Amino acid sequence: MENFDTVSLSFCGGTHNHKNCVTTALDEAEQLCISRGVRLTDARKRVLELVWDSHNPIGAYDVLSKLSQESGKTAPPTVYRALDFLLEQGLIHRIESLNAFVGCSHPKEEHSGLFLICKDCGCAAEVHDAVIDKTILNKTDALGFKAEQRVLEVRGLCPDCVA
Amino acid sequence: MENFDTVSLSFCGGTHNHKNCVTTALDEAEQLCISRGVRLTDARKRVLELVWDSHNPIGAYDVLSKLSQESGKTAPPTVYRALDFLLEQGLIHRIESLNAFVGCSHPKEEHSGLFLICKDCGCAAEVHDAVIDKTILNKTDALGFKAEQRVLEVRGLCPDCVA
DNA sequence: TTCGTTTTGTTATGTTATAACATTTACAAC
DNA sequence: GTTGTAAATGTTATAACATAACAAAACGAA
Numbered sequence: 001m002e003n004f005d006t007v008s009l010s011f012c013g014g015t016h017n018h019k020n021c022v023t024t025a026l027d028e029a030e031q032l033c034i035s036r037g038v039r040l041t042d043a044r045k046r047v048l049e050l051v052w053d054s055h056n057p058i059g060a061y062d063v064l065s066k067l068s069q070e071s072g073k074t075a076p077p078t079v080y081r082a083l084d085f086l087l088e089q090g091l092i093h094r095i096e097s098l099n100a101f102v103g104c105s106h107p108k109e110e111h112s113g114l115f116l117i118c119k120d121c122g123c124a125a126e127v128h129d130a131v132i133d134k135t136i137l138n139k140t141d142a143l144g145f146k147a148e149q150r151v152l153e154v155r156g157l158c159p160d161c162v163a
Numbered sequence: 164m165e166n167f168d169t170v171s172l173s174f175c176g177g178t179h180n181h182k183n184c185v186t187t188a189l190d191e192a193e194q195l196c197i198s199r200g201v202r203l204t205d206a207r208k209r210v211l212e213l214v215w216d217s218h219n220p221i222g223a224y225d226v227l228s229k230l231s232q233e234s235g236k237t238a239p240p241t242v243y244r245a246l247d248f249l250l251e252q253g254l255i256h257r258i259e260s261l262n263a264f265v266g267c268s269h270p271k272e273e274h275s276g277l278f279l280i281c282k283d284c285g286c287a288a289e290v291h292d293a294v295i296d297k298t299i300l301n302k303t304d305a306l307g308f309k310a311e312q313r314v315l316e317v318r319g320l321c322p323d324c325v326a
Numbered sequence: 327t328t329c330g331t332t333t334t335g336t337t338a339t340g341t342t343a344t345a346a347c348a349t350t351t352a353c354a355a356c
Numbered sequence: 357g358t359t360g361t362a363a364a365t366g367t368t369a370t371a372a373c374a375t376a377a378c379a380a381a382a383c384g385a386a
Contacts, residue, residue: 011308039352041364060342075367080343085364096259097314099342099373114299116308127302135298136277136317139290144322145174145279151260151316154299159307202383204333224372238336243374262342262373 011116011158012055012123022052025103029091032107038089047082048103051092056122057100095124097153102126112150118158125158174279174321175218175286185215188266192254195270201252210245211266214255219285220263258287260316265289275313281321288321 029048033040040048050063064079083101086092090107094100095115102115102124112133113126132152140147192211196203203211213226223242231237246264249255253270257263258278265278265287275296276289295315303310 039363041351043365073367076343077345077367078365081365096316114302116303116306116310118308119311125306125308127306129298129302132295132298132302135292135295136315139277139292139295140279140317140319143279143288143290144325145281145288145317146320146325147279147317148282148319149317151314151318152299153259153314154303154308154310154312155314156303156311157309162307162309202332206334222372223374236336239374240336240376241334244334 011125012118012121012160018055021103021105022049025052025091025105028107029089032091033089036089038085043078044082044085047079048086048091051083051086051101052103057095057098057102057117057124059098059100063101093126095153096151097155098124112152115153116158117153117155118161119155120157120161123158174288175281175284175323181218184266184268185212188215188254188268192252192270195254196252199252201248206241207245207248210242211249211254214246214249214264215266220258220261220265220280220287222261222263226264256289258316259314260318261287275315278316279321280316280318281324282318283320283324286321 026045026049029045030040046067047063050066051058054062060076060079060083063083064074064076067079068074083092083094086101087094090110091104092101093104093113093115095102095117098117104113104126111128113128114132116125116127118124136150136152137147189208189212192208193203209230210226213229214221217225223239223246226246227237227239227242230242246255246257249264250257253273254267255264256267256276256278258265258280261280267276267289274291276291277295279288279290281287299313299315300310
Protein backbone atom coordinates (compact mmCIF):
# COMPACT_ATOMS: atom_id res chain seq x y z
CA MET A 1 0.00 0.00 0.00
CA GLU A 2 1.13 3.45 -0.92
CA ASN A 3 2.19 5.76 1.86
CA PHE A 4 -0.77 7.82 2.95
CA ASP A 5 0.77 9.56 5.92
CA THR A 6 -0.17 12.87 4.48
CA VAL A 7 -2.81 15.51 4.78
CA SER A 8 -4.71 14.97 1.60
CA LEU A 9 -6.93 17.97 1.75
CA SER A 10 -4.92 20.84 3.03
CA PHE A 11 -6.29 23.13 5.66
CA CYS A 12 -8.13 26.17 4.48
CA GLY A 13 -5.10 28.38 4.78
CA GLY A 14 -3.00 26.21 2.53
CA THR A 15 -2.50 28.23 -0.62
CA HIS A 16 -3.41 25.85 -3.35
CA ASN A 17 -5.32 26.27 -6.54
CA HIS A 18 -8.42 24.35 -5.73
CA LYS A 19 -9.52 24.34 -9.35
CA ASN A 20 -6.58 22.10 -10.12
CA CYS A 21 -7.59 19.73 -7.35
CA VAL A 22 -11.02 19.45 -8.88
CA THR A 23 -9.81 18.85 -12.40
CA THR A 24 -7.32 16.26 -11.25
CA ALA A 25 -9.90 14.52 -9.11
CA LEU A 26 -12.40 14.37 -11.95
CA ASP A 27 -9.83 12.99 -14.36
CA GLU A 28 -8.76 10.37 -11.87
CA ALA A 29 -12.36 9.46 -11.20
CA GLU A 30 -12.99 9.03 -14.88
CA GLN A 31 -10.02 6.70 -15.30
CA LEU A 32 -10.84 4.76 -12.20
CA CYS A 33 -14.43 4.13 -13.23
CA ILE A 34 -13.34 2.97 -16.66
CA SER A 35 -10.82 0.58 -15.16
CA ARG A 36 -13.49 -0.77 -12.83
CA GLY A 37 -16.10 -1.10 -15.52
CA VAL A 38 -18.57 1.21 -13.81
CA ARG A 39 -20.19 4.23 -15.37
CA LEU A 40 -19.38 7.73 -14.25
CA THR A 41 -22.44 9.24 -15.87
CA ASP A 42 -22.95 12.94 -16.39
CA ALA A 43 -25.15 13.20 -13.33
CA ARG A 44 -22.62 11.40 -11.15
CA LYS A 45 -19.73 13.37 -12.52
CA ARG A 46 -21.54 16.63 -11.97
CA VAL A 47 -22.30 15.75 -8.36
CA LEU A 48 -18.69 14.77 -7.83
CA GLU A 49 -17.65 18.10 -9.27
CA LEU A 50 -20.02 20.01 -7.02
CA VAL A 51 -18.70 18.19 -3.98
CA TRP A 52 -15.15 19.03 -5.00
CA ASP A 53 -16.01 22.60 -5.89
CA SER A 54 -17.09 23.16 -2.36
CA HIS A 55 -13.86 23.38 -0.49
CA ASN A 56 -15.61 22.40 2.70
CA PRO A 57 -17.82 19.39 3.32
CA ILE A 58 -21.13 19.93 1.57
CA GLY A 59 -24.57 18.61 2.45
CA ALA A 60 -26.73 16.64 0.07
CA TYR A 61 -29.34 19.37 -0.08
CA ASP A 62 -26.74 21.99 -0.89
CA VAL A 63 -25.63 19.86 -3.80
CA LEU A 64 -29.29 19.51 -4.71
CA SER A 65 -29.91 23.24 -4.78
CA LYS A 66 -26.87 23.89 -6.96
CA LEU A 67 -28.00 21.15 -9.28
CA SER A 68 -31.50 22.60 -9.39
CA GLN A 69 -30.14 26.01 -10.28
CA GLU A 70 -28.37 24.75 -13.34
CA SER A 71 -30.62 21.93 -14.47
CA GLY A 72 -34.07 22.93 -13.29
CA LYS A 73 -36.12 20.98 -10.80
CA THR A 74 -34.22 18.09 -9.31
CA ALA A 75 -35.40 15.73 -6.60
CA PRO A 76 -33.45 14.40 -3.61
CA PRO A 77 -33.10 10.83 -4.92
CA THR A 78 -31.12 12.11 -7.88
CA VAL A 79 -28.50 13.51 -5.56
CA TYR A 80 -28.54 10.69 -3.05
CA ARG A 81 -28.17 8.09 -5.75
CA ALA A 82 -25.16 9.86 -7.17
CA LEU A 83 -23.67 10.30 -3.72
CA ASP A 84 -24.22 6.62 -2.97
CA PHE A 85 -22.45 5.66 -6.14
CA LEU A 86 -19.54 7.95 -5.38
CA LEU A 87 -19.29 6.60 -1.84
CA GLU A 88 -19.27 3.03 -3.12
CA GLN A 89 -16.47 3.86 -5.50
CA GLY A 90 -14.56 5.65 -2.77
CA LEU A 91 -14.61 8.90 -4.73
CA ILE A 92 -16.09 10.80 -1.82
CA HIS A 93 -16.32 10.35 1.92
CA ARG A 94 -19.20 11.05 4.20
CA ILE A 95 -18.53 13.02 7.37
CA GLU A 96 -20.93 11.47 9.85
CA SER A 97 -20.77 14.22 12.39
CA LEU A 98 -21.74 16.80 9.77
CA ASN A 99 -24.06 14.82 7.52
CA ALA A 100 -21.91 16.10 4.70
CA PHE A 101 -19.60 14.91 1.97
CA VAL A 102 -16.05 15.63 0.81
CA GLY A 103 -14.09 14.55 -2.22
CA CYS A 104 -11.43 11.91 -1.72
CA SER A 105 -8.11 12.56 -3.40
CA HIS A 106 -6.82 9.00 -3.44
CA PRO A 107 -9.77 6.82 -4.27
CA LYS A 108 -7.69 4.04 -5.80
CA GLU A 109 -7.35 2.06 -2.63
CA GLU A 110 -9.91 1.44 0.00
CA HIS A 111 -9.17 3.27 3.20
CA SER A 112 -10.63 4.92 6.23
CA GLY A 113 -9.29 8.31 6.90
CA LEU A 114 -9.07 10.53 9.91
CA PHE A 115 -11.00 13.72 9.36
CA LEU A 116 -9.99 16.90 11.09
CA ILE A 117 -12.90 19.26 11.10
CA CYS A 118 -12.52 22.89 12.05
CA LYS A 119 -15.44 24.15 14.06
CA ASP A 120 -14.53 27.70 13.16
CA CYS A 121 -13.99 27.83 9.41
CA GLY A 122 -15.68 24.53 8.59
CA CYS A 123 -12.76 23.11 6.65
CA ALA A 124 -12.01 19.42 6.81
CA ALA A 125 -8.70 17.69 6.21
CA GLU A 126 -8.38 14.01 5.48
CA VAL A 127 -5.38 12.45 7.11
CA HIS A 128 -3.97 8.95 7.05
CA ASP A 129 -1.82 7.30 9.59
CA ALA A 130 -0.86 3.67 9.54
CA VAL A 131 -0.13 3.70 13.26
CA ILE A 132 -3.64 4.84 14.06
CA ASP A 133 -5.09 2.20 11.77
CA LYS A 134 -3.01 -0.50 13.38
CA THR A 135 -3.70 0.63 16.92
CA ILE A 136 -7.43 0.55 16.41
CA LEU A 137 -7.32 -2.75 14.59
CA ASN A 138 -5.25 -4.27 17.37
CA LYS A 139 -7.91 -3.26 19.83
CA THR A 140 -10.87 -4.58 17.89
CA ASP A 141 -9.03 -7.81 17.11
CA ALA A 142 -8.16 -8.30 20.74
CA LEU A 143 -11.84 -8.05 21.58
CA GLY A 144 -12.87 -10.52 18.92
CA PHE A 145 -14.68 -7.85 16.96
CA LYS A 146 -14.46 -8.10 13.21
CA ALA A 147 -14.01 -4.52 12.02
CA GLU A 148 -15.37 -3.59 8.62
CA GLN A 149 -15.80 0.16 8.50
CA ARG A 150 -14.46 2.94 10.60
CA VAL A 151 -15.53 6.46 11.37
CA LEU A 152 -12.86 8.69 12.86
CA GLU A 153 -13.55 12.38 13.04
CA VAL A 154 -11.94 14.99 15.23
CA ARG A 155 -13.53 18.34 15.75
CA GLY A 156 -11.51 21.30 16.84
CA LEU A 157 -9.53 24.22 15.47
CA CYS A 158 -7.39 24.04 12.36
CA PRO A 159 -3.93 25.63 12.42
CA ASP A 160 -5.23 28.82 10.81
CA CYS A 161 -8.08 29.24 13.25
CA VAL A 162 -5.96 28.45 16.29
CA ALA A 163 -3.67 31.31 15.46
CA MET B 164 -7.19 9.16 35.40
CA GLU B 165 -8.71 5.84 36.18
CA ASN B 166 -7.90 2.91 33.94
CA PHE B 167 -10.55 2.63 31.28
CA ASP B 168 -8.99 -0.09 29.16
CA THR B 169 -12.11 -2.12 29.42
CA VAL B 170 -15.22 -2.88 27.49
CA SER B 171 -17.77 -0.95 29.41
CA LEU B 172 -20.89 -2.20 27.73
CA SER B 173 -20.46 -5.89 27.14
CA PHE B 174 -21.36 -7.43 23.84
CA CYS B 175 -24.85 -8.73 23.49
CA GLY B 176 -23.84 -12.28 24.36
CA GLY B 177 -22.30 -11.26 27.63
CA THR B 178 -24.58 -12.75 30.23
CA HIS B 179 -25.22 -9.90 32.54
CA ASN B 180 -28.28 -8.69 34.29
CA HIS B 181 -28.98 -5.55 32.43
CA LYS B 182 -31.48 -4.38 34.99
CA ASN B 183 -28.63 -4.02 37.44
CA CYS B 184 -26.70 -1.93 34.95
CA VAL B 185 -29.64 0.40 34.64
CA THR B 186 -30.18 0.76 38.37
CA THR B 187 -26.51 1.38 38.99
CA ALA B 188 -26.31 3.90 36.17
CA LEU B 189 -29.33 5.80 37.45
CA ASP B 190 -27.97 5.90 40.97
CA GLU B 191 -24.62 7.12 39.77
CA ALA B 192 -26.26 9.73 37.60
CA GLU B 193 -28.25 10.98 40.56
CA GLN B 194 -25.15 11.34 42.71
CA LEU B 195 -23.16 12.94 39.93
CA CYS B 196 -25.79 15.55 39.22
CA ILE B 197 -26.07 16.43 42.88
CA SER B 198 -22.31 16.82 43.14
CA ARG B 199 -22.29 19.04 40.08
CA GLY B 200 -25.21 21.11 41.21
CA VAL B 201 -27.34 20.31 38.18
CA ARG B 202 -30.85 18.96 38.25
CA LEU B 203 -31.64 15.43 37.13
CA THR B 204 -35.34 16.12 36.81
CA ASP B 205 -37.94 13.41 36.42
CA ALA B 206 -38.11 13.91 32.69
CA ARG B 207 -34.34 13.69 32.30
CA LYS B 208 -34.10 10.72 34.57
CA ARG B 209 -36.84 8.91 32.70
CA VAL B 210 -35.13 9.51 29.37
CA LEU B 211 -31.86 8.27 30.80
CA GLU B 212 -33.66 5.17 32.01
CA LEU B 213 -35.22 4.55 28.62
CA VAL B 214 -31.85 4.87 26.92
CA TRP B 215 -30.37 2.40 29.37
CA ASP B 216 -33.35 0.05 29.16
CA SER B 217 -32.67 -0.36 25.50
CA HIS B 218 -29.65 -2.58 25.43
CA ASN B 219 -28.78 -1.31 21.95
CA PRO B 220 -28.38 2.29 20.84
CA ILE B 221 -31.79 3.91 20.68
CA GLY B 222 -33.01 6.75 18.49
CA ALA B 223 -34.59 9.93 19.82
CA TYR B 224 -37.92 9.08 18.25
CA ASP B 225 -37.94 5.62 19.79
CA VAL B 226 -37.44 7.24 23.16
CA LEU B 227 -40.20 9.65 22.24
CA SER B 228 -42.68 6.93 21.40
CA LYS B 229 -41.99 5.07 24.64
CA LEU B 230 -42.42 8.28 26.53
CA SER B 231 -45.67 9.01 24.72
CA GLN B 232 -47.00 5.58 25.59
CA GLU B 233 -46.56 6.10 29.27
CA SER B 234 -47.16 9.83 29.63
CA GLY B 235 -49.50 10.71 26.79
CA LYS B 236 -48.66 13.06 23.99
CA THR B 237 -45.07 14.18 24.08
CA ALA B 238 -43.28 16.37 21.56
CA PRO B 239 -39.77 15.98 20.14
CA PRO B 240 -38.24 18.92 22.00
CA THR B 241 -39.00 17.23 25.30
CA VAL B 242 -36.83 14.30 24.31
CA TYR B 243 -34.11 16.27 22.59
CA ARG B 244 -33.78 18.62 25.52
CA ALA B 245 -33.35 15.74 27.90
CA LEU B 246 -30.88 14.05 25.57
CA ASP B 247 -28.90 17.27 25.26
CA PHE B 248 -28.70 17.59 29.00
CA LEU B 249 -27.57 13.99 29.37
CA LEU B 250 -24.95 14.44 26.66
CA GLU B 251 -23.63 17.57 28.33
CA GLN B 252 -23.32 15.72 31.60
CA GLY B 253 -21.64 12.78 29.88
CA LEU B 254 -24.38 10.43 31.03
CA ILE B 255 -25.02 9.21 27.52
CA HIS B 256 -23.12 9.13 24.25
CA ARG B 257 -24.36 9.81 20.78
CA ILE B 258 -23.45 7.33 18.06
CA GLU B 259 -23.05 9.55 15.01
CA SER B 260 -23.21 6.80 12.45
CA LEU B 261 -26.54 5.60 13.85
CA ASN B 262 -28.17 8.83 14.98
CA ALA B 263 -28.72 7.02 18.23
CA PHE B 264 -27.82 7.16 21.89
CA VAL B 265 -26.33 4.84 24.49
CA GLY B 266 -25.86 5.08 28.21
CA CYS B 267 -22.38 5.73 29.48
CA SER B 268 -21.25 3.67 32.41
CA HIS B 269 -18.46 5.91 33.64
CA PRO B 270 -19.73 9.45 33.29
CA LYS B 271 -17.53 10.82 36.05
CA GLU B 272 -14.67 11.79 33.79
CA GLU B 273 -14.83 13.31 30.39
CA HIS B 274 -13.75 10.91 27.72
CA SER B 275 -14.16 9.88 24.12
CA GLY B 276 -14.78 6.23 23.66
CA LEU B 277 -14.37 3.82 20.82
CA PHE B 278 -17.69 2.33 19.86
CA LEU B 279 -17.89 -1.12 18.35
CA ILE B 280 -21.18 -1.48 16.56
CA CYS B 281 -22.42 -4.83 15.34
CA LYS B 282 -24.14 -4.56 11.99
CA ASP B 283 -25.86 -7.85 12.64
CA CYS B 284 -27.40 -7.67 16.11
CA GLY B 285 -27.14 -3.91 16.52
CA CYS B 286 -25.32 -4.04 19.82
CA ALA B 287 -22.73 -1.43 20.66
CA ALA B 288 -19.81 -1.72 23.04
CA GLU B 289 -17.94 1.25 24.41
CA VAL B 290 -14.23 0.66 24.70
CA HIS B 291 -11.41 2.78 26.00
CA ASP B 292 -7.79 2.58 25.11
CA ALA B 293 -5.19 5.08 26.19
CA VAL B 294 -2.90 4.08 23.33
CA ILE B 295 -5.54 4.93 20.76
CA ASP B 296 -6.20 8.24 22.46
CA LYS B 297 -2.52 9.08 22.50
CA THR B 298 -1.92 7.98 18.93
CA ILE B 299 -4.66 10.15 17.57
CA LEU B 300 -3.68 13.10 19.72
CA ASN B 301 -0.08 12.80 18.56
CA LYS B 302 -1.25 13.02 15.00
CA THR B 303 -3.51 16.01 15.42
CA ASP B 304 -0.86 17.80 17.49
CA ALA B 305 1.75 17.14 14.84
CA LEU B 306 -0.49 18.81 12.30
CA GLY B 307 -1.13 21.82 14.46
CA PHE B 308 -4.78 20.93 14.87
CA LYS B 309 -6.30 21.60 18.26
CA ALA B 310 -8.53 18.60 18.94
CA GLU B 311 -11.60 19.12 21.07
CA GLN B 312 -14.01 16.29 20.40
CA ARG B 313 -13.57 12.90 18.81
CA VAL B 314 -15.87 10.47 17.07
CA LEU B 315 -14.54 6.94 16.74
CA GLU B 316 -16.95 4.27 15.66
CA VAL B 317 -16.18 0.90 14.14
CA ARG B 318 -18.86 -1.07 12.38
CA GLY B 319 -18.52 -4.81 11.97
CA LEU B 320 -19.43 -8.06 13.62
CA CYS B 321 -19.40 -8.59 17.36
CA PRO B 322 -17.85 -11.80 18.73
CA ASP B 323 -21.25 -13.49 18.96
CA CYS B 324 -22.25 -12.65 15.43
CA VAL B 325 -18.90 -13.62 13.96
CA ALA B 326 -19.27 -17.13 15.36
C1' DT C 327 -44.00 36.06 48.57
C1' DT C 328 -41.84 37.95 44.95
C1' DC C 329 -38.55 37.89 41.35
C1' DG C 330 -35.58 35.93 38.09
C1' DT C 331 -33.97 31.67 36.15
C1' DT C 332 -34.53 27.16 34.63
C1' DT C 333 -37.37 23.76 32.88
C1' DT C 334 -41.20 22.14 30.38
C1' DG C 335 -45.18 22.48 27.04
C1' DT C 336 -46.73 23.42 22.48
C1' DT C 337 -46.90 24.52 17.71
C1' DA C 338 -44.70 24.82 13.76
C1' DT C 339 -41.12 24.05 10.70
C1' DG C 340 -36.50 22.85 9.06
C1' DT C 341 -33.24 19.27 7.60
C1' DT C 342 -31.76 14.81 6.09
C1' DA C 343 -32.91 10.54 3.72
C1' DT C 344 -35.54 6.79 1.45
C1' DA C 345 -39.55 3.95 -0.59
C1' DA C 346 -41.96 2.87 -4.54
C1' DC C 347 -42.93 2.89 -9.08
C1' DA C 348 -42.74 4.94 -13.89
C1' DT C 349 -39.70 6.17 -17.62
C1' DT C 350 -35.64 6.52 -20.17
C1' DT C 351 -31.11 5.27 -21.52
C1' DA C 352 -27.20 2.27 -22.55
C1' DC C 353 -25.58 -1.55 -24.67
C1' DA C 354 -25.04 -6.33 -25.91
C1' DA C 355 -27.12 -10.12 -28.79
C1' DC C 356 -29.26 -11.05 -32.57
C1' DG D 357 -30.79 -1.53 -36.83
C1' DT D 358 -34.03 -3.84 -33.88
C1' DT D 359 -34.97 -5.89 -29.71
C1' DG D 360 -34.42 -7.45 -24.99
C1' DT D 361 -32.54 -6.62 -20.61
C1' DA D 362 -30.27 -4.25 -17.09
C1' DA D 363 -28.88 0.03 -15.33
C1' DA D 364 -29.84 4.64 -14.51
C1' DT D 365 -32.88 8.47 -13.89
C1' DG D 366 -37.35 10.90 -13.09
C1' DT D 367 -41.18 11.67 -10.05
C1' DT D 368 -44.18 11.67 -6.15
C1' DA D 369 -44.70 10.90 -1.69
C1' DT D 370 -43.28 10.15 2.82
C1' DA D 371 -40.17 8.71 6.55
C1' DA D 372 -36.73 9.91 9.94
C1' DC D 373 -34.13 13.18 12.48
C1' DA D 374 -33.80 17.79 14.66
C1' DT D 375 -34.65 22.66 16.12
C1' DA D 376 -36.84 27.54 16.39
C1' DA D 377 -39.80 30.33 18.84
C1' DC D 378 -42.72 31.53 22.25
C1' DA D 379 -45.96 30.48 26.25
C1' DA D 380 -46.57 28.47 30.72
C1' DA D 381 -45.09 26.33 34.83
C1' DA D 382 -41.84 25.03 38.44
C1' DC D 383 -37.99 26.00 41.24
C1' DG D 384 -35.25 28.31 44.45
C1' DA D 385 -32.82 32.26 46.28
C1' DA D 386 -33.58 36.94 48.32
